[in-house]
Amino acid sequence: MSDAGLKSRLVPRLLLAPAVSTLLLWMIVPLAMTVYFSFIRYNLMRPDVTGSAGWMNYEFFITNPAFGDAVFNTLLLLGSTVLVTVVFGLLIALLINDPFPGRALVRVLLISPFFVMPTVNALLWKHMMMNPIYGVLAQVWTFFGWTPIDWMTDFPLGSIIIMISWQWLPFAVLIFVTALQSMDREQLEASELDGATYLQQLRYLYLPHMARAISVVVMIEVIFLLSVFAEIFVTTAGGPGTASTNLAFLIFTEALLNFDVGAASAGAVFAIILANIVAIFLIRMIGKNLEN
Amino acid sequence: MSFAQKSKSATVIRSSVAWLIALVMFFPILFLTVTAFKTELQAIAVPSVWFFEPTLENFTEVQERSDYLHYAWNSVLTSVMSTLLGLLIAIPAAFSFAFTPTRRTKDILMWMLSTKMMPAVGALVPIYVLSQKTGLLDTRFALIIIFTMMNLPIMVWMLYSAFKDIPHEIFEAARMDGAGLWEEFRHVLLPLGMGGIASTGLLCLVLAWNEAFWVLNLTSSQAGTLASLVASYSSPEGLFWAKLSAVSVLAIAPIVVFGWFSQKQLVQGLTFGAVK
16 A cells, blocks of 8 residues: 555456455356355255255255364364374474485475375375385385284274375475575574573574464465365275264265265365364464464 | 593583484384385284395286376476466565565565465365366366465565675665666676575475375376375275385485485575574
């Protein structure tokens, strides 16, 4: 506003128009349709049954015993992955912050998993790492004389958390390393002369400096991890039972496997509400860090 | 122990731990790549075989059986086109946000981000129905549009935080010299904002290349990308590890190698202005 620039007030608005209008369409049209579908009887296998459904679809979706599990799994998946990646991301970033032989190569190796597509990630871990007979982890377990774990059966959600953390840990490391490089060296040296221990430096210098970077990592991960799908789709298919079903996968099951568009849409409305609750919570918590 | 010695041994320990972690993190990719060159029997051998005569059989079989190049071309086309289209829409918006902010700028930015928090699955049924009705199901065109919209909020946000750091005075000076909007854009924003634009483009390219949700649900043989090709090797062939590895390596190699070379560039914008 203070900027005298772009002459009139019209030009900046015109520049915004394509982005705002397409995003608005992208949001409103599916949202309106989803809400509409959620109130009608719409089953692809029963085209003869039509008409208003009232709150039936919602009732059907909520009373589905899988619903509670799915909400819980969605939040658990999100929470654990964020926690694991932020904590280990910080530790690894601190570890590789100062130069050492081969640091550039270490960085390249560390960030590679971020570029691996979710379907490959999932299949790679399911078969080659976690297979209870031939898998690498089974071999490691046998080497130490332990009984190999049947990951997909005994820890389905845990396995998926491992896969997703493997993918997102590099992202956290990447951001944290970059943030650490802008630390004030003189301040660090001064604190050393004053006899500050490493732990004190971590608490009073590193952590405050990293607050913004941590906020960014949490924000981006929440955006991407609320709707994890491919990893579940190609590994456990939500099972056994509902042990690894998240909300995204449950809606998918209703819509494309049970052909019940009405119930799936009611589920989608729940997913949107949940996402908004998390978003508001998130913006309250870390929004301040993102402002200037 | 003198100070120098102590810090030297500390560096040795620190770098060994760092190397160990890096190798553990990279190990699955290494294992996948090695397995791609094994025969099926070697692939499931326990303990794993590390010295063997490499074979290219798996790769040729993948190409013959499922036309790898077709899917690869779809991946290239959809990710590049959606990135370019996204930049075309996002750059003007970010430019406007960064240099003529209003009271509502922050709110609009937050709203844009919030659209990204809505799970894609919430829009799946409507988008599926719309694509079906318009005959766009299983077309690359639909994927390009969807990838663009999917990445747009992140693009605007990244570009905004990059452009914000360009000093306003430069634009004022340009205007004094009689530069119009296009000249401002061409001679000031583009050169000075190149870093941010490049890293935004790179991230969106990676995200589009790796996108699986929409691809799995909206495409089959026509417009399928590498993400769906890999998924098609998943269930019954679960134990044909060598072929699965070959197709996986073929799917991730282009983007992983691309990522290695562009990581420095990529990181700049990824911090979303969190790093000064």
